[in-house]
Amino acid sequence: MKRFQRKRSSVWLRLAPEETxxxxxxxxxxxxxxxxxxxxxxxxxxDPFALWQAEMEQPVALDLDDPVLARLFPDAYADDPHAxxxxxRLTQERQRQQRLADSGLVLAALAAxxxxxxxxxxxxxxxSAWLKTLTAVRLAxxxxxxxxxxxxxxxxxxxxSDDPRSYVYQVYEWAGYLQEGLLSLL
Amino acid sequence: xxxxxxxxxxxxxRPVESPAEEMAWVTIVWDDPVNLMAYVxxxxxSYFGYPERxxxxxxxxxxxxxxxxxxxxxxxxxxxDADAMHSFGLWATIEKAS
Numbered sequence: 001m002k003r004f005q006r007k008r009s010s011v012w013l014r015l016a017p018e019e020t021x022x023x024x025x026x027x028x029x030x031x032x033x034x035x036x037x038x039x040x041x042x043x044x045x046x047d048p049f050a051l052w053q054a055e056m057e058q059p060v061a062l063d064l065d066d067p068v069l070a071r072l073f074p075d076a077y078a079d080d081p082h083a084x085x086x087x088x089r090l091t092q093e094r095q096r097q098q099r100l101a102d103s104g105l106v107l108a109a110l111a112a113x114x115x116x117x118x119x120x121x122x123x124x125x126x127x128s129a130w131l132k133t134l135t136a137v138r139l140a141x142x143x144x145x146x147x148x149x150x151x152x153x154x155x156x157x158x159x160x161s162d163d164p165r166s167y168v169y170q171v172y173e174w175a176g177y178l179q180e181g182l183l184s185l186l
Numbered sequence: 187x188x189x190x191x192x193x194x195x196x197x198x199x200r201p202v203e204s205p206a207e208e209m210a211w212v213t214i215v216w217d218d219p220v221n222l223m224a225y226v227x228x229x230x231x232s233y234f235g236y237p238e239r240x241x242x243x244x245x246x247x248x249x250x251x252x253x254x255x256x257x258x259x260x261x262x263x264x265x266x267d268a269d270a271m272h273s274f275g276l277w278a279t280i281e282k283a284s
Contacts, residue, residue, distance in 0.1 A: 071277075076268045078279045091269045098273060128232070131225065135275035142220045153219045176222060183224045 004181040005119070011127070011185050012119040013178070020116045022171060023178075024107060026137045031103045033069060033140070034096055036060040060096065068140045072099070099136065102129035127186055134179045141172040200261075210283040212258045213267040217248050218277050229274045230256065233267075258283060 005012045015023070064070050073092055075084040105126055113120040122130050145168055147153050159166040215226075223245055230241035234257065247254035256278070257267045264280045271278035 072272075072275070074272060074277050076265065076272075076278070076280050078281065087265060087268075091265075091272075095269065095273050131228070132274060135221065135225065138220050139275055147219055150219050179222060180224055183222070183228055186228070 004185055006185045009124050011122040011124070011182055013122060013182070014119050015110075015113065015116040017115040017117075020110050020113060020120070023137075023175075024110050026141070026171070026175070027103050027106050027110075027133055030068075030133070030136045030140055031100060031107075033066065034062070034072075034099055034103075036062045036096075060093070062092065062096065068143045071139050071143055072136060099132070102133050103136075105129045106133045122182065124186070127182065130182060131179060134175055134182075138172060138175050138179070141168060141175065145169060145172065208260050209258075211261045211264045211280060212255045212283045213264045213271065214253050214279050214281065215244075215248050215256050215271055216277045216279065217252045221276060223249060226276065229271070229276060233270050233274070 003014055005014075062069050062073065064073065073088060073095065075081070076087040077083040106129065109120050109122065109126070109130075112118070145152075145156050145165055147156055156165060156169050159169065226245040226248060227238075227241045230236050230244050231238060234241075236244070244254045244256055256271070257264065261280070268278040268280050
């Protein structure tokens, strides 16, 4: 049975139960990072809807000391921290919301597969959200593995299977394989 | 795929540029060890609308030379393009064309 299939206007992906668990967990970890911390306490005036509204509207502080977040929201101006700061100020929130929406889409599709009992459906319209989410997952894994250069990559590839990082690297490779598979059918 | 202009209605104070200076900005995409060649090509095709051959060629430039200029024009447009590249997980910067 093929891992990836294209039928009608969707790509269908067969995953084993553990695979849906792993992918769900990876995406949730990225979402967790993107949810950040609220910057100010919220006054709900006793109204749960006001609280929800206020929480939706207030800016979220992302910890850019976290190397994963720094990589997901990099400097746009190499030699101008002020311009980079301005750029980030104008773009970060929208990007953060879009990433959360994309991840939500992936998580919903995984949940709908009932742990892989049914193939996971990826409509073409959602392909971009899947590709971007898989990229974010791979970037996060690579950074946690300490991969910054091609040399680092070679080092990690050569790790023995006793090294705990070797498992993380396998997951990283597997996410790349999923991304290639999806790309090949678009 | 959705692209949205980086924006709200706030005005940024910027030095006044001549029309030629205004157009002379570029977006550069930098190589990184994570992003798949097939993915980078896909991004250049789907966001910029470049034909497969050009998208592939730009991707190979990033891969072999470490970076490539992927678009040029007004600074505001370059910021939109860089924002889009970041949203795809690529690493892009903006600078004045040399």
